[in-house]
Amino acid sequence: MNANAIKPFRVFNGNVNNRASRIFGGEASGICDWDDLKYPALLQLNKEMFSEYWIEDEIRLGDDLKDYRQKLTAKERYVFNVITGYLTQLDSIANRFNFLLGYITTDPSVASCIQLIASFEGLHNRSYQYLTSTMLNDSEKRQAFNAPKELATLKKRNQIIIDKIQETVDYMENVLAGKEEENTEKFYQVLYEGLLAYIILEGLYFSGGFVYFHSLARDNKMIGSNNMINLIKKDETQHNVFYGMVMQILMLENPSLNTDENYEYAVSFVKKCVEAEKEWAAELFSEIDTLSIKEYNDYVEYLANVICRNAGLSDIYTENKEVKSKWIINYGEKNGENRATKADFFETNVINYSHEGGDGFDL
Template sequence: MKPFRVFNGEVNNKATKIFKGEASGICDWDDIKYPVMLELNRAMFGEFWIEDEIRLNEDLKHYRHSLTDRERYVYNILTGMLTQLDSVANRFNFLLGYTCTDPSVAANIQLVGAFEGLHARSYQYLTSTMLNAEEKKEAFNAPKELPLLKERNKEIFELIQDFVDDPESMDKLYKALLAYLVLEGIYFTGAFAYFHSLARTNRMIGSNNMINLIKEDEVQHSVLFGTIMQILMLEFPELNTKENMEFTLEFIKRCVEKEKAWAAFIFDGIDNMTINEYSDYVEYLTNVICRNAGIQEVFPENKELRSKWILTYGSKKKKEGGLATRSDFFQTNVINYSHESGDGFDL
């Protein structure tokens, strides 16, 4: 790949295309091709936080004395898995920002990469607080050793690596972005439900607060990359083919089935949520990423999030009018938050 021009005084500041286009290199936010990029930039900066803001003293007590052996195992493995995905995301965004020719889009991609690095550091904070050295080693080796997890991740990593190996190919770029949408919007966000289920039983509240900070970031990232996918279809109509659309829908369906198979293994023996609930949630998340990217919904019958407790425990707490509230990221509602006693779960 040819090195990009850091400055080109012979062309306009406004980019001609987000990839393989021309731009001076000056990022004039008042003169950008897609004004939504400024809105997204402000939104992402508005959510800045660091992991030390979260206190985990009570979580450590819960981890040692209130969680079952299976619940501790799942906590460990999921934090190791999430670290793996964020590590890949960080490196992918670095290359994507390098190849992007629109300074405003590149600025947002680079910001996403920085947040993915923060997320990886945050999982490190969780594991370093709860786990001993042997447990942490097992957790971080799990993505390399557990067959169902390796199988789930294999295809998305292959598509991302194909683009890394050949960043000039627009077809490989499209498929890498598709894989990244799945990584962000399904594999990340789906796993967060486990932490919400623990908070639902008044345990590991600090860990869930951390996850909800990360979750809000990931929702914004999914919107950004869905927007980039739509722009790609607009600027490169040769990618908008029947064959690509068929590949896209089949790829997403395969990823969902692999996620469900992995969930059936990792959540076996977990009483706080059922596999059916999780499967419904994954299908709902799949429709969200499809809408973000302008893709036909894969599960049109699953338009509502059926397990409403995910909204209660899976949103960042905010203060409005002196009341503790939580926002529904997916439906942009605000609902009153009150901690449930644990009775009458709708499992």
């Protein structure tokens, strides 16, 4: 392993190959040669993400403004406000964390994908602001943007992943600033745990929040808002696939991460986040007729399974391998398309943890 994995990247190094030796802690010239990648699947994923470019102004919200004022109940408006508020919070975190990951990656193709993701997270942030600026008055905006700071159950849910992401940021910042001596083993472990928290942010906390908009659309309300959410959802699905792939590569390049302890940690962490999401949903969606808590909990478990597949884990919730409430697919896909997550970017090979030892992890 490279003993100085967090060193700032060199914009050009003519003494090494264009093809990166590792995605973190390796070497590369800095030239992004898409015909000579260590992981060619990154080119296709880069193209797919780039092809989804859109801007928030494409969505018309005139009818939604009428719906918000005339069709939504007071509780439905409250839920709309709170969800747009915490989605804005999470997107802001995502944007900043992507900046750090793009800074420390060795592989120019990985950096290129991360740059795209960061730009889309910035677009999503603007898009939520577009919803709030169109629909909400000043008092309602304060309610939306203060919710992540004031609501105890929401704060508890978010803090689980924020702490892990911040731990990753703090460690790298301390090493780069010379406040802490780098430990390669600690670096990859901290990165592993931070990435796991991040894909839960993308694949569970984002995607779970989107369901409420689908439920309103099913009730013929807030159609424009749901159309925008579906554009965002398509992006976030791609981001979750990408970072699941990064998790798998990280495990491949660092077999020491492939331990029973890390497998058990990952399963336990996912379950902890799922239970926190269910607790928050029970509070938020009470008195909401368009969405049942049972349906939502089943969908949350399905999302957790998708996250696990992307990251090379086995399904945790065997009762929810597929979406049970088909209306979520019907109202939750761009142009009505069923865009199921791609679970394997390595052709026919799938990375799995070894449940019996630490040496069975390969492609």
